[in-house]
Amino acid sequence: MSKPVxxxxxxxxxxxxxxERERYxxxxxxxxxxxSTKRRKIEAQKRDFWALKDISFxxxxxxxxxxxxxxxxxxSTLLKVLSQITPPTTxxxxxxxRTVSLLEVGTGFHPELTGRENIFLNGAIxxxxxxxxxQKFDEIVEFSEISRFLDTPVKRYSSGMYVRxxxxxxxxxxxxxxxxxxxxxxxxxxxxxxxxxKMGEVSKGGRTVLFVSHNMAAVRQLCxxxxxxxxxxxxxxxxxxxxxxxxxxxxxxxNTTILSHFKAIDSNITLNRLVANGSDxxxxxxxxxxxxxxxxxxxxxxxxxxxxxxxxxxxxYGSPLAFFAPGLEKGHGxxxxxxxxxxTYDVQLPRLFKGRxxxxxxxxxxxxxxxADADMALTIEAEGFATxxxxxxxxxxxxxxxxxxxxxxxxxxxx
Amino acid sequence: xSQPVEITIRPPKGFVGLNWRELWRFRDLFVVLAWRDxxxxxxxxVLGALWAIFQPLVTMVIFTFIFNxxxxxxxxxxxxxxxxxYVGLLFWQYYSGTLTKASDSMVLNAGMVQKxxxxxxxxxxxxxxxxFVDLAVSSIILVIMMIYxxxxxHLVGIAILPCLLVCMLLSSLGTGLVLASLNVKYRxxxxxxxxxxxxxxxxxxxxxxxxxxxxxxxxxxxxxxLNPMSGVISNARAGILGNSPIDWHALLASTVSSIILFVIxxxxxxxxxxxxxxxx
Numbered sequence: 270m271s272k273p274v275x276x277x278x279x280x281x282x283x284x285x286x287x288x289e290r291e292r293y294x295x296x297x298x299x300x301x302x303x304x305s306t307k308r309r310k311i312e313a314q315k316r317d318f319w320a321l322k323d324i325s326f327x328x329x330x331x332x333x334x335x336x337x338x339x340x341x342x343x344x345s346t347l348l349k350v351l352s353q354i355t356p357p358t359t360x361x362x363x364x365x366x367r368t369v370s371l372l373e374v375g376t377g378f379h380p381e382l383t384g385r386e387n388i389f390l391n392g393a394i395x396x397x398x399x400x401x402x403x404q405k406f407d408e409i410v411e412f413s414e415i416s417r418f419l420d421t422p423v424k425r426y427s428s429g430m431y432v433r434x435x436x437x438x439x440x441x442x443x444x445x446x447x448x449x450x451x452x453x454x455x456x457x458x459x460x461x462x463x464x465x466x467k468m469g470e471v472s473k474g475g476r477t478v479l480f481v482s483h484n485m486a487a488v489r490q491l492c493x494x495x496x497x498x499x500x501x502x503x504x505x506x507x508x509x510x511x512x513x514x515x516x517x518x519x520x521x522x523x524n525t526t527i528l529s530h531f532k533a534i535d536s537n538i539t540l541n542r543l544v545a546n547g548s549d550x551x552x553x554x555x556x557x558x559x560x561x562x563x564x565x566x567x568x569x570x571x572x573x574x575x576x577x578x579x580x581x582x583x584x585x586y587g588s589p590l591a592f593f594a595p596g597l598e599k600g601h602g603x604x605x606x607x608x609x610x611x612x613t614y615d616v617q618l619p620r621l622f623k624g625r626x627x628x629x630x631x632x633x634x635x636x637x638x639x640x641a642d643a644d645m646a647l648t649i650e651a652e653g654f655a656t657x658x659x660x661x662x663x664x665x666x667x668x669x670x671x672x673x674x675x676x677x678x679x680x681x682x683x684x
Numbered sequence: 685x686s687q688p689v690e691i692t693i694r695p696p697k698g699f700v701g702l703n704w705r706e707l708w709r710f711r712d713l714f715v716v717l718a719w720r721d722x723x724x725x726x727x728x729x730v731l732g733a734l735w736a737i738f739q740p741l742v743t744m745v746i747f748t749f750i751f752n753x754x755x756x757x758x759x760x761x762x763x764x765x766x767x768x769x770y771v772g773l774l775f776w777q778y779y780s781g782t783l784t785k786a787s788d789s790m791v792l793n794a795g796m797v798q799k800x801x802x803x804x805x806x807x808x809x810x811x812x813x814x815x816f817v818d819l820a821v822s823s824i825i826l827v828i829m830m831i832y833x834x835x836x837x838h839l840v841g842i843a844i845l846p847c848l849l850v851c852m853l854l855s856s857l858g859t860g861l862v863l864a865s866l867n868v869k870y871r872x873x874x875x876x877x878x879x880x881x882x883x884x885x886x887x888x889x890x891x892x893x894x895x896x897x898x899x900x901x902x903x904x905x906x907x908x909x910l911n912p913m914s915g916v917i918s919n920a921r922a923g924i925l926g927n928s929p930i931d932w933h934a935l936l937a938s939t940v941s942s943i944i945l946f947v948i949x950x951x952x953x954x955x956x957x958x959x960x961x962x963x964x
Contacts, residue, residue, distance in 0.1 A: 284962070349961065350693065351693070352800075352801050353691070353693055353801040354797075354798065354799070354800070354801050354961045355958070355959070355961045355962050356693070356694075356695055356696050356958045356959075357693060357694070357695050358695055359695060360694075360695075361692060361693065361694045362692070362693040362694075363690065363691070363692050363693075364689075364690070364691045364692075364693070365689075365690045366689065367689060368691070370800070370801065372798075372799040372800070373795075373799045376795055376796055376799045376800050377793070377795065377796045377800070379720055379724055381724045381727040381728065382720065382723065382724065382727075386720075386723070389716065390716055390720055393712050393713050393715075393716035393717075394713060394716075394796065394800055394802075395800070396713075398712055399712055399716075422727075
């Protein structure tokens with residue numbers, strides 16, 4: 270048995286967070302601080318933040334490992350330390366083999382250069398030699414589907430073409446160890462599937478891959494084992510299915526409200542509460558026979574506006590299962606005036622097999638604009654239903670997600 | 685493929701020397717980045733590389749009128765003022781350009797610094813190389829002027845030219861490295877730099893000969909030893925135009941001070957570069 274390819278011991282990374290809000294320090298401020306009598310007070314405002322703490326694990330040759338965790342858990346910091354972009358504060362890492370890290374697609378792309386020139390530029394930035402790039406050039410062009418625009422400056426590309434080209438270069442790296450951060454979330458869904466397939470191909474070639482993603486479906490498909498990181502420490506390490514389970518359980522038991530998942534709320538509205546079946550927590554159990562979802566959204570509008578609540582039901586990995594958008598069907602949302610508002614909905618759910626589902630919410634002016642989004646905000650634990658034989662179908666079995674029923678159902682031969 | 689490499693990542697302690705092997709491994713990136721800077725430089729311009737000629741040429745015409753005709757500054761050794769000035773401008777253009785580009789290199793390429801590992805030194809070094817392209821292009825005017833005025837360069841002058849170019853490279857890069865790392869943390873550099881360059885030009889013999897300072901020997905010595913470009917420019921004139929002897933004293937001062945500047949720059953840069961990705 271050869272030595273592990275990646276060996277991480279007691280890795281820690283500390284940031285000193287100062288509570289001042291300014292992003293750019295200026296020399297004057299630093300000098301003012303140096304001579305200030307209030308220096309001690311300013312020191313006190315700084316606090317240590319351990320982005321990573323006591324991380325230890327090893328990865329063997331050929332392992333494809335998924336690193337999962339919530340936003341801010343430290344996944345990207347871990348990759349940055351492994352990529353030598355930022356030094357650790359404690360501990361050590363041993364990397365054996367030519368390592369390439371892919372933290373972003375299209376790093377270093379120059380808008381003025383043509384597609385062809387950018388392939389060479391980006392390839393070199395990602396650590397390919399010129400000969401390697403020349404050998405792979407045709408493959409890269411073919412994968413990116415932009416051969417007609419090869420000699421156009423990339424600033425004239427659509428954003429889709431841009432990411433396709435960027436990913437195509439990255440996908441043709443052939444290192445021994447590949448560190449990948451959330452880069453599959455690019456392009457349209459068809460291209461994403463192509464990317465995931467390519468990644469699968471890459472990882473089957475005996476290469477060691479460390480893969481950070483929020484896309485649980487991709488992680489499950491690509492990785493054999495995983496590491497769950499929570500608040501900078503390892504929460505679980507083991508086979509990938511265990512890790513996904515540990516991760517989703519941790520997310521759902523965190524006792525937070527649905528409302529706290531809302532991001533990018535438009536300044537025209539304030540949201541006060543979102544209640545599902547009487548609870549504002551982001552974890553809901555559907556008892557056998559429960560097929561209703563009562564939603565209640567309270568808020569405050571700065572202007573009169575059209576508003577509607579839309580909901581997407583997905584599996585825990587983010588693949589869409591169903592969509593609720595009453596306003597889109599009617600062609601308009603609800604008209605509200607300045608002041609407090611309350612929107613209530615009574616959603617008829619399809620029959621769900623036992624298992625976990627996740628709902629995302631979108632507050633919109635239907636078809637026109639969004640006011641606020643909450644991705645994967647409510648975890649729904651469906652208890653399913655017993656069939657006549659007493660068996661409870663589980664959504665992880667081959668049954669799937671939705672139970673269809675025969676509405677004719679005479680139970681007799683139709684002949 | 686290459687040999688399996690083993691890398692150990694640990695918290696950095698103290699000063700880490702230059703990793704030559706690593707720099708060599710990243711030579712392709714260096715070449716590609718230098719090529720990028722050169723090929724991007726005059727994209728979407730009508731005049732293209734003519735800008736490299738246009739700028740010093742127009743400056744020469746205006747400065748000749750103001751400093752020579754109006755203010756009566758002379759070259760001091762009988763050299764016609766336009767060509768005397770042009771040699772100074774040529775070298776000054778490289779120096780100020782490299783200083784500016786090197787200082788901005790970390791901030792302009794912040795995306796790369798945050799997402800990719802490579803020896804950070806490559807970025808300012810690539811900007812120092814690209815300056816030579818402009819220098820070569822604008823030298824064409826110098827050659828034309830030399831033919832017009834009938835100048836033949838000294839043999840010794842040609843011999844010391846590489847040394848002058850190296851001094852110029854080391855001093856601009858050395859200062860640029862310090863400013864680049866300061867710029868990562870303090871954006872004041874961005875505002876201070878144009879002012880600094882303007883001031884430096886007046887304390888460098890670009891528009892006047894060093895001989896004009898004969899009455900102020902202390903200031904002259906300070907200028908020679910603290911500002912490597914003084915010796916570079918005055919010796920470039922002596923070497924290329926051949927109207928005055930080569931000032932070995934100034935050449936020594938330039939060589940010593942530019943090496944010291946470069947070492948300081950390199951040391952400061954190496955000591956701070958590991959936190960660039962967190963701060964920039």
